[in-house]
Amino acid sequence: xKKAQIQSGESIxxxxxxxxxxxxxxxxxxxxxxxxxxxxxxxxxxxxxxSTSLRxxxxxxxxxxxxxxxxxxxxxxxxxxxxxxxxxxxxxYIRRMGNVNLTLIIYDDLNTTxxxxxxxxxxxxxxxxxxxxxxxxxxxxxxxxxxxxxxxILEVSVQ
Amino acid sequence: MxxxxxxxxxxxxxxxxxxxxxxxxxxxxxxxxxxFETDATSDQLGRTVMERMSIVLSSYESSVxxxxxxxxxxxxxxxxxxxxxxxxxSLENSVGSVHLEQDLLFSPPRVGESxxxxxxxxxxxxxxxxxxxxxxxxxxxxxxxxxxxxxxDLFPGEISKSLNYVPPGFRDVINIDVTGxxxxxxxxxxxxxxxxxxKMGFIITGDEDLFNCTMDKIQERTRAINKVYYNRTxxxxxxxxxxxxxxxxxxxxxxxxxxxxxxNELASVNDLLRNRNLPRIY
Numbered sequence: 001x002k003k004a005q006i007q008s009g010e011s012i013x014x015x016x017x018x019x020x021x022x023x024x025x026x027x028x029x030x031x032x033x034x035x036x037x038x039x040x041x042x043x044x045x046x047x048x049x050x051s052t053s054l055r056x057x058x059x060x061x062x063x064x065x066x067x068x069x070x071x072x073x074x075x076x077x078x079x080x081x082x083x084x085x086x087x088x089x090x091x092x093y094i095r096r097m098g099n100v101n102l103t104l105i106i107y108d109d110l111n112t113t114x115x116x117x118x119x120x121x122x123x124x125x126x127x128x129x130x131x132x133x134x135x136x137x138x139x140x141x142x143x144x145x146x147x148x149x150x151x152x153i154l155e156v157s158v159q
Numbered sequence: 160m161x162x163x164x165x166x167x168x169x170x171x172x173x174x175x176x177x178x179x180x181x182x183x184x185x186x187x188x189x190x191x192x193x194x195f196e197t198d199a200t201s202d203q204l205g206r207t208v209m210e211r212m213s214i215v216l217s218s219y220e221s222s223v224x225x226x227x228x229x230x231x232x233x234x235x236x237x238x239x240x241x242x243x244x245x246x247x248x249s250l251e252n253s254v255g256s257v258h259l260e261q262d263l264l265f266s267p268p269r270v271g272e273s274x275x276x277x278x279x280x281x282x283x284x285x286x287x288x289x290x291x292x293x294x295x296x297x298x299x300x301x302x303x304x305x306x307x308x309x310x311x312d313l314f315p316g317e318i319s320k321s322l323n324y325v326p327p328g329f330r331d332v333i334n335i336d337v338t339g340x341x342x343x344x345x346x347x348x349x350x351x352x353x354x355x356x357x358k359m360g361f362i363i364t365g366d367e368d369l370f371n372c373t374m375d376k377i378q379e380r381t382r383a384i385n386k387v388y389y390n391r392t393x394x395x396x397x398x399x400x401x402x403x404x405x406x407x408x409x410x411x412x413x414x415x416x417x418x419x420x421x422x423n424e425l426a427s428v429n430d431l432l433r434n435r436n437l438p439r440i441y
Binding site for chain 1: 177178211290379384395399429
């Protein structure tokens, strides 16, 4: 090859190598951004389920009436939960609750052991074949006729 | 004929031109990549701020009847609007908005660039329908006339308010007056339900459209929760067999906030049940 051709070839080679390095950098950056976005989505999913649990625990559709205002912590009214179960297909609540499943597991505390007294699945709007995030929330359940308070776990499943 | 350039000179010139062109192309490429990244980051940041704000607004509901002031100023401006898409908020100069589908939030059209002030209270009609959140900032001032002193006294002290005086330096001023028995805010007369929490909402927003947006959500929620109270009261009637429960069932069959007469009836029945140590309606 002639000297001129070699010199031109050098310049072209440098440019090609720089381009390759840039492309490798962009690919790496793209992968990094994808990983970052996935991590962000996971964080937001955690925040979403916490926000949903907080919202549901404060809903007036479930919270105890004024006769148990002195309990001081989260309290669900047994009859309200049962009443709400009949409204699962109400379009307003389907829109408001979203893709959520709510189950209340009420315990009987017999001496030192807890046994399940009743399990009420009072809302179910989960879609098939979608990832579910689940959280458990301790709560009191007040039965206004028996005037008894039970320990319960509210299972919140969110898609 | 004499040629100006011999072969070597052409080679050198060609090399430099080639390098310059390649360098310029690389610079343009980098500039475009950086611009794209900057715009994408700015949009993402805006979206993140709005999503976090949405969660923060939901969290305000959990703590009722206590006024919260943010410790650090919120440096962006939130724009609240009510349009065809419903009740929404967005960041000024940002793309996209968040739909406040469920939040019973009363706020002026612009909130931010200062400390945020929020408080929540339960809306009772007289049974609790939901938690209403009020959101303002310390760049919004509420100016009450002497006739509106009742509402001036209801307003939390943490919010900037005055009687017949507008101090300088505020971004927005909302004027409240009472003519006859009618509440008037920024020249618009309140024509809603006679419940103090709702009137407070009207004062806080200072905007009829924004108020009506939240009011529509409240009405919708009342219609839905009436069904829960109806079912519950029906079950209590079956379990306890006291006529009081049957007496109030028609009130919950109505799909709206109870009238003053019905509210009084519910309150008195609830008091009777409390006195007799029976399960209450609410």
